[in-house]
Amino acid sequence: MNFNFLSPVSDTVLAHNELLAEQALGKKIKIHSAQNGIPDLDGVKMAIIGVQENRNDVNYMGEELNFDTIRTSLYALFPGNWHTTIADLGDIPAGATLEDTYYALRTIISVLIERKVIPIIIGGSQDLTYANYRAYDTMAPMINIVNVDSNFDLGDASVEMKNNSFLGKVILEQPYNLFNYSVIGYQTYFNSQEEIDLMEKLYFEAYRLGEVTHAISMVEPVMRDAHIVTMDLKSVRAAEVGAKQKFSPNGFDGKEICSISRYAGISNKVSSFGIYEFKSTNELDATPMLISQIIWYFIEGVNCRVNDDDFENENNYQKYNVLIEDDELIFYKSIKTGRWWIEIPFLPNVNNKLKKHTLLPCTHDDYKEASHGKIPERWYKAYKKNSF
Template sequence: MNFNFLSPVSDSVLAHCELLSQQTIGRKVKIHSSQYGIPDLDDVKLAIIGVKENRNDVNYIGSELNFDIIRTTLYSLFPGNWSTTLADLGDIEPGETVEDSYFALRTAIEVLVEKKIIPIILGGSQDLTYANYRAYDNLQPMVNIVNVDTNFDLGDSSLPIKNNSYFGKIILEEPYNLFNYSTIGYQTYFNSQEEIDLMERLYFEAYRLGEVSKNIHAVEPAMRDAHIVTVDLKSVRAAEVGERLKFTPNGLDGKEICAITRYAGISNKVSSFGIYEYHYEKKDTITAMLVAQMIWYFIEGVNCRVKDDDFIDSNNYQKYNVLIEDEELIFFKSVKTGRWWIEIPFLTDLNNKLKKHTLLPCAHEDYEAATQGKIPERWYKAYRKNNF
């Protein structure tokens, strides 16, 4: 497959890379350059793609995107004890229309995911998540999305797609491939009551900022079940970012957003990861460093993946049965990692949306709550959605 729509990493970034220590990421990454072209992807596990598309931002005023400062910052970091190879495939330049940019991104993601390469997308406005989602149309029947954001981004699906309404398009446009949608770090005052009610009616999951800050581990099961993770940088509080990204005084701090991206990396299901709503500012080294560290933690997570969700061999898990009223809840605990799952029962004569995916990631706290007679909310929502 030829990626002729990708422009190479700039010569200035490559020149900066030459000055770095041999131990840094920049000296180990396979880079798409104007001199050597697209690198060989045979042993590559992760690939960075910049997308210079932000015309569907509701506040778009003609500003251009540039990811050079993020790249130079990421390249200057030292890798962990990683066994995976990283590539930087350069940028998708803005197409003649936004749809052209969507098509290029969709094509790139589809090819990479088929090759078992995880794309790390740098955006651009968050409506690019729509193109990311559509890349899965030919890859798998049902998709779970986790959105780290202050907003649900449901919007009015009857209007043209924007970065604050792209999710309405995902829900309502065919083919209907979405199974679950989770929003992490949402803030109630940025979302209308109608949107909050709609999330409830569709049995989607929403984790308020206060919940996440109080117990960051609570988001891990949602990440473990995600195929696509999309991060809006506006979910980060103003004190942590540069002037053009100061959106709200309340939000996730640097440690929290990095912990979340690490959870995304650890998930065995996550096959594409995007960081969006970056607004370029020439001297904004703080935001660039935060994004670089988010990418670092995602790659670290990928390197820490453990195959612990194969429940064929009973030696690899412990099984627990909990009776609540007329329901028998069945929990599984991995011997390798200590992570928990709960079985979702379904009626075999229904057109079951989950197919073989009847085990839902959960937390130890869900098992403890079940032993006290409380049905876990994640189980309830998945069960209702499956019989919706």
């Protein structure tokens, strides 16, 4: 395993960990230390990695990143009734160049995913999502990214990538592996009309902040279809974070961002999870504890995963056919969990992105609306993307 890029968790954090109660999370996880080296990954389900890279932040002023406050907060929390083993692999220091950091992150994520270990990445600037995405190049034909963010981060792909424009590079650079991109919690006044129109044109999904906070459970089917979840701390309102993180008076509150994180954890498909745009500070503030709780809820979600998407056995699901004009929509409902899916048909004679019938997660409300003659928007967008 090529984990030479990683630096160990600091002695300061380890010393603090020694003082914690035996039941604390810090006493239950395998930690990369200078003394003991990188822990054995046998049986590990999730691995925490810090990435000390923020040079592509549009507001970069030479600040260095340090995640000690996050680890100190996280280790002090008590685990739930969990059955999974967690490791903390330490940090990837900023490389000599940005490309060096991307390469290190991409390599480590690839190894972890191959070993069925879910990386939990703490960043740095959100352009690191690009390196995360590239780690899947040899593993999956089509990738879905969900971005919890106030911005779309589309940007201009013809200029150098920054933390607010990484998606342009993801869309336009070969190999083309992106099938769907969804933004949870965007705020219209932070996005140009051209970007909003482009999201529509590409049949990507965008959910406004007010829409999500009104019904947080709408996030669940979106997360159920994600491989990569990337979370920008700028999506959290200023009142919830420390002085250095304050971005906007509007955004998710702590309870909402943790609920979203838990939905990401529950998804059987999510195989990497990142929290970005952390700004280091020596002062005691709420941000490290908020990040710790976001991670806690993600781990909690992973421990609550249920395999309910086996549709080979007819005893596992109920099937519903709905006719809308010339379209026949086929819904599936898991008997085990009550979750719903809708079938995206395979289109012959079309350059299909999908090579077979694919099931798209949806809600019971989608089925009810279809029964009243309304085609679900998620189905329509997926169908259109598959027709390109």
